[in-house]
Amino acid sequence: ATGWIASEFALRPHPFYLGVGYVVVGGLLSLLLVRETHYHAKHEADEKHEESEPLSPREVVIRTSFTDPDLSSVSQAGMVNNLNDGMAWGLFPLVFAAAGLSVAQIGWLAAVYPAVWGIGQLFTGAWSDRVGRKWLVVTGMWIQAAGITVIAFGSGFWTYVGGAALLGLGTAFVYPTLLAAIGDVAHPSW
Numbered sequence: 001a002t003g004w005i006a007s008e009f010a011l012r013p014h015p016f017y018l019g020v021g022y023v024v025v026g027g028l029l030s031l032l033l034v035r036e037t038h039y040h041a042k043h044e045a046d047e048k049h050e051e052s053e054p055l056s057p058r059e060v061v062i063r064t065s066f067t068d069p070d071l072s073s074v075s076q077a078g079m080v081n082n083l084n085d086g087m088a089w090g091l092f093p094l095v096f097a098a099a100g101l102s103v104a105q106i107g108w109l110a111a112v113y114p115a116v117w118g119i120g121q122l123f124t125g126a127w128s129d130r131v132g133r134k135w136l137v138v139t140g141m142w143i144q145a146a147g148i149t150v151i152a153f154g155s156g157f158w159t160y161v162g163g164a165a166l167l168g169l170g171t172a173f174v175y176p177t178l179l180a181a182i183g184d185v186a187h188p189s190w
Contacts, residue, residue, distance in 0.1 A: 003107010011103070045188035060190045074181045077137055081174050084144050088113045088167060092151060096160060105157050112164040113171075120172025128177040133184070140173025 002015035055063065064071040089110070096106045128136045147166030154163055 001107075003104045003110065006107065007102060007104040041188040054189050055187075060186075064186075068185065070185045071182065074137075074178050074185075077141065077174065078178050080141065081144070081171065081178065084148065084167065084171065087148065088164070092164075095151065099155060099160075101157060101160075109157075109160050109164050112161055113168040116165050116168025117171040117175065120169055121176045124172050125176030125180065128180055133177050133181045136173050136177045137181070140170045140177065143167075143170030143173060146170070 002018050005018060006015045064075055066072060093106050093110060096109055101109070124136060124140075144167055147163045147168075147170055150163030150166060151160055154160060
């Protein structure tokens, strides 16, 4: 929608009005409809007695980044996933503009990635509960790599759509699965 607005009116400030509207609506929905989960985490932490003393934030960072192999590998995969996300939002629009695509086409391409990701993760998160985490993360990272490769070496709008869809699909495999993998290992008090 913002790509269409930008192509019809101007890059500034018109597309930002839609973003401000989304923020207001999202904030109101969160305020009115989303329940606080702190009490659920506290209840779960009270039921898990194996963690006798709470860890300091520094100890959590050290364990997550260096000493616990499960948490460390999940953190590394998450960093790569975030790098891919940064490329999708920051670098790819420049690549698309340099390829001569219109602002509206760039807007569509910017929408394909999160649409595939957002819809896909509704299924892959629950799927990882049934089939395990590791192979979904590994497969998702390879699908992301394929999407980046298609965009890097491809040309034309429809090729870029395919690359963005692959990147979104890979992220749908990886993102909710990494969050669940952290929850599998980390104590709720962290």
